[in-house]
Amino acid sequence: MTSALINYSLGEVCRVINGRAYKQSELLDDGKYRVLRVGNFFSNNSWYYSDLELNEDKYCENGDLLFAWSASFGPRIWSKEKVIYHYHIWKMLPNEKIIDKTFLFYLLMSKTNSFMDSTHGSIMLHLTKTFMEELVLSFPKSLNIQKSISKVLSDLDAKIELNNKINAELEAMAKLIYDYWFVQFDFSDENGKPYKSSGGKMVYNEELKREIPEGWNVDSFSNWIANDKSGDWGKESEQGNYVNKVSCIRGADLNGLNGKGKVKSPTRYVLEKNSHKLLEIGDFIIEISGGSPVQSTGRMSFITEETLERFDNPLICSNFCKAVTLKDEKSIYNFAYEWNRLYDAGVLFGWEGKTSGIKNLLFDSFVTNHKVVLPSKESMEIFYNKVKPIHAKIQKNLQQNQKLAELRDWLLPMLMNGQVRVN
Numbered sequence: 200m201t202s203a204l205i206n207y208s209l210g211e212v213c214r215v216i217n218g219r220a221y222k223q224s225e226l227l228d229d230g231k232y233r234v235l236r237v238g239n240f241f242s243n244n245s246w247y248y249s250d251l252e253l254n255e256d257k258y259c260e261n262g263d264l265l266f267a268w269s270a271s272f273g274p275r276i277w278s279k280e281k282v283i284y285h286y287h288i289w290k291m292l293p294n295e296k297i298i299d300k301t302f303l304f305y306l307l308m309s310k311t312n313s314f315m316d317s318t319h320g321s322i323m324l325h326l327t328k329t330f331m332e333e334l335v336l337s338f339p340k341s342l343n344i345q346k347s348i349s350k351v352l353s354d355l356d357a358k359i360e361l362n363n364k365i366n367a368e369l370e371a372m373a374k375l376i377y378d379y380w381f382v383q384f385d386f387s388d389e390n391g392k393p394y395k396s397s398g399g400k401m402v403y404n405e406e407l408k409r410e411i412p413e414g415w416n417v418d419s420f421s422n423w424i425a426n427d428k429s430g431d432w433g434k435e436s437e438q439g440n441y442v443n444k445v446s447c448i449r450g451a452d453l454n455g456l457n458g459k460g461k462v463k464s465p466t467r468y469v470l471e472k473n474s475h476k477l478l479e480i481g482d483f484i485i486e487i488s489g490g491s492p493v494q495s496t497g498r499m500s501f502i503t504e505e506t507l508e509r510f511d512n513p514l515i516c517s518n519f520c521k522a523v524t525l526k527d528e529k530s531i532y533n534f535a536y537e538w539n540r541l542y543d544a545g546v547l548f549g550w551e552g553k554t555s556g557i558k559n560l561l562f563d564s565f566v567t568n569h570k571v572v573l574p575s576k577e578s579m580e581i582f583y584n585k586v587k588p589i590h591a592k593i594q595k596n597l598q599q600n601q602k603l604a605e606l607r608d609w610l611l612p613m614l615m616n617g618q619v620r621v622n
Contacts, residue, residue: 210332218286245493269325302345347621362596377536418573420566428522433469441468450486456500478514488519496560497547505594
């Protein structure tokens with residue numbers, strides 16, 4: 200199936216509508232409408248709300264095509280409830296007599312990486328509306344062919360979405376086990392019964408001001424850590440002794456590493472003598488600079504064998520992150536879930552400093568002074584053996600998603616020029 204290609208500017212086939220700017224007083228912690236911003240455009244980070252009643256073109260609803268033009272770039276077809284969209288986002292209304300909306304979504308997505316060369320701004324990179332409206336698009340004239348191509352690509356995305364749902368269920372299952380065992384203290388006792396609920400002995404701990412299971416201790420995170428590794432940014436290209444090619448994990452990549460968005464880690468070249476900074480199985484990456492008013496520093500991810508298999512290059516973290524290695528590999532999941540539990544509860548907001556307008560996690564102070572429950576070695580090992588295959592499956596699904604996304608992106612131009620045909 201082939202079709203002649205036609206050329207139009209985006210502005211000729213699509214109406215581009217600006218979002219709305221907001222005063223801080225108009226953004227609420229709860230309210231009638233969620234406010235879609237670039238911070239949660241590709242992920243489900245913290246939301247602001249608003250009770251404002253606006254013109255209908257300032258809302259987006261299920262099925263609307265959106266495009267983030269500042270800070271992070273790219274299209275998204277909104278598939279949730281009615282929300283207000285921020286002025287860093289455009290709503291696009293295509294003329295569907297000329298171009299299919301889903302096809303336009305994939306066409307814009309295929310061009311997103313090239314948009315970086317056309318960005319403006321020294322503080323926050325952005326695209327101009329004029330640039331987008333003048334963007335020349337080449338696509339099949341036949342709407343049937345456009346829709347056939349969209350169907351092939353959306354089927355691949357459906358498999359990616361299914362994997363994401365499976366991962367969400369696996370992650371929820373692992374977290375539930377952790378909370379049940381190490382927060383409620385109902386791990387299995389020697390008789391296979393829930394410890395605390397079955398009358399297991401609890402001992403009051405003065406430091407935590409609460410009871411913990413007998414034989415368990417209280418410690419700081421620092422006593423779990425064997426050593427840490429500072430980040431490295433290296434050079435953009437190979438030069439001099441900067442010859443080790445790596446993928447550099449930044450704070451912005453941590454959500455993607457955890458399966459909540461894309462990983463866009465840049466390729467860098469680091470000094471040979473800095474090879475000791477390369478990430479290994481069992482290492483944690485912790486963001487120590489960044490955050491926002493509604494998001495603290497301290498986002499975290501950890502490295503497994505399956506994580507490394509997702510990358511072509513060795514991994515290193517950027518200067519805005521810190522990598523840590525634990526003394527006992529069997530404590531990796533306890534460390535991860537306890538750290539994330541504290542992060543989700545907002546505890547790390549209280550361990551931040553600020554220099555030059557950037558928030559910094561007071562990492563050494565936090566890991567040394569904040570006390571946490573240290574379970575028995577036996578219970579951590581049982582938890583490790585139970586959760587390790589769950590996380591292996593999660594990472595395998597993410598690896599498959601990466602291959603499916605690469606196939607999808609490769610197929611679009613091949614389908615348009617007829618090198619690959621829709622049956």
